[in-house]
Amino acid sequence: MLKDWVYLKEQDCYFMERVPYCLCPEVPEQQCMNIYVPAVFLTGEGKLTEKVHENGFTASTVPVIFENGLAGYMEAEPFDLEDGRSGAKDFLQAGFVYVSCGCRGRSSRDARGKGCGKSPLSLVDLKAGIRFLKHYAGVLPGDMKKIISVGISAGGAMSTLLGSTGNSENYEKELQRAGAFMEETDDIFGAQCYCPIIDLDHADLAYEWMFRGKTHYTGMPFVGFGEGDLTPFAAALSDRLADAYVEYFNGLGLRHPVSGEPVQIGKEHEGSGYTCLMEKLEESAAKYLKKLERGEELSGPKIPATEAGDYIRGCYEAMNFDFPSESLVSVSGIDKSGWLSWDGTKARIAGLDQMQETYHRRLKLCPSFDDLNLIQAENQELGTPDCDKMHFNPLIAPLMEQLQSEFPRETSQYLEDYQKISDDKELAQRRYLINPMNYIGTEEKADLAPHYRIRVGSRDADTSLMITLTLALKLMNTGRTDVDYEIVWDEPHGRADYPGEVAAWVQKICANVE
Ligand code: DHB
Numbered sequence: 001m002l003k004d005w006v007y008l009k010e011q012d013c014y015f016m017e018r019v020p021y022c023l024c025p026e027v028p029e030q031q032c033m034n035i036y037v038p039a040v041f042l043t044g045e046g047k048l049t050e051k052v053h054e055n056g057f058t059a060s061t062v063p064v065i066f067e068n069g070l071a072g073y074m075e076a077e078p079f080d081l082e083d084g085r086s087g088a089k090d091f092l093q094a095g096f097v098y099v100s101c102g103c104r105g106r107s108s109r110d111a112r113g114k115g116c117g118k119s120p121l122s123l124v125d126l127k128a129g130i131r132f133l134k135h136y137a138g139v140l141p142g143d144m145k146k147i148i149s150v151g152i153s154a155g156g157a158m159s160t161l162l163g164s165t166g167n168s169e170n171y172e173k174e175l176q177r178a179g180a181f182m183e184e185t186d187d188i189f190g191a192q193c194y195c196p197i198i199d200l201d202h203a204d205l206a207y208e209w210m211f212r213g214k215t216h217y218t219g220m221p222f223v224g225f226g227e228g229d230l231t232p233f234a235a236a237l238s239d240r241l242a243d244a245y246v247e248y249f250n251g252l253g254l255r256h257p258v259s260g261e262p263v264q265i266g267k268e269h270e271g272s273g274y275t276c277l278m279e280k281l282e283e284s285a286a287k288y289l290k291k292l293e294r295g296e297e298l299s300g301p302k303i304p305a306t307e308a309g310d311y312i313r314g315c316y317e318a319m320n321f322d323f324p325s326e327s328l329v330s331v332s333g334i335d336k337s338g339w340l341s342w343d344g345t346k347a348r349i350a351g352l353d354q355m356q357e358t359y360h361r362r363l364k365l366c367p368s369f370d371d372l373n374l375i376q377a378e379n380q381e382l383g384t385p386d387c388d389k390m391h392f393n394p395l396i397a398p399l400m401e402q403l404q405s406e407f408p409r410e411t412s413q414y415l416e417d418y419q420k421i422s423d424d425k426e427l428a429q430r431r432y433l434i435n436p437m438n439y440i441g442t443e444e445k446a447d448l449a450p451h452y453r454i455r456v457g458s459r460d461a462d463t464s465l466m467i468t469l470t471l472a473l474k475l476m477n478t479g480r481t482d483v484d485y486e487i488v489w490d491e492p493h494g495r496a497d498y499p500g501e502v503a504a505w506v507q508k509i510c511a512n513v514e
Contacts, residue, residue, distance in 0.1 A: 023179025300490025
């Protein structure tokens, strides 16, 4: 079953590519994985060595990084080492086994052209990948009790789910259908979640609370809309969604991890939940500014050596990645002096509203996920093979109904389609299965990863920053997993991190585990 290892001189590693991980793949080029192993752990004949890497691990104790490439909920083939989206080189450098696992996604089609990758099949495939690795424990290098999942955005959602749905019966039927190793388990040791797009049940609401009153959006050209202003109808809907979020959030019963006090928000940007978020943002800015002053490597776009004062005033040129041209372009720094201050120890941020004027701008339309015209990734992820793109948020219709007399034209255009899904039980199930919040601290029977690391950029506007804060608090409140959660300054949506930190985290959590 396993193919032969190939040696790669540049990385001093062995690899196997396109290894199928389940017996009945519908899209073989997606349902396969690439495996890379530091050369020290294998003999030329493909046997495990007894050698100890300088990180202290052997072929049987070394952690296994399990990265998925799901972006925008789109199906993903496994990354090869040269793929810029992969974190492989850093993990191999640290001496870990690195697996890039492909999976089906929202527009996958089988050989007959039928859709076959919508919720929850990306997650099912990744679970099948985990089961495959466990099945070959002892044959493949790596300690399969130390699998660490890594993913970004929709992939970050999958990572969060792999960590929270371990061995849940809810996915068994699909695992069976894919031909996964049913005798194996699929729980994991750690989940690295970069800017996870989770809680699609409430993400529309969280977005409007976060960007309350902000009607200008910067747009998502690759989704199909550029910069613009919310229509009066969308702005009115935004207010209703924002109000509805308050009730949802306050009903979660979250507690502050240190004080044990309830974490709550008000309608405006106020309350202890808001304070919590602002504290995380201030810690994030302080870490950055301290590193800036010490000349250490920074997160975010590359900037030349700059005094903290000049940085805050925006007196610098940053190299930003420009998506259309796929190149680095020089852009002037943003003046943050109206809302960010620094005394050499603590950073202070005046408020989210001020931060959102120029630095952290609204990106999406309203609704931000369950789009009026079904153009968002989630509309397709939560559709069916027969109905490719669907509305999915049943909380929207009752709020839109309240706008009927003020906006008769828009409501007659959109309302009915949102109403149609209010009793769709199958849709509710598809939503349920990819929402980790249904599994964390609930009655669901599932194994929770003992370690979580959550990172999100301070400029990330793909989902509300409240989503990751809520995830972190929910996980912490279980008392059953250790949670390392930070907002990473100046990072946009993506692999928001400081160089070397994720590998250090893996090393730390795995070092003394038998
Ligand atoms: C991703 C980004 C989004 O804005 C979204 O709604 C879903 C997924 C992504 O980058 O994977």
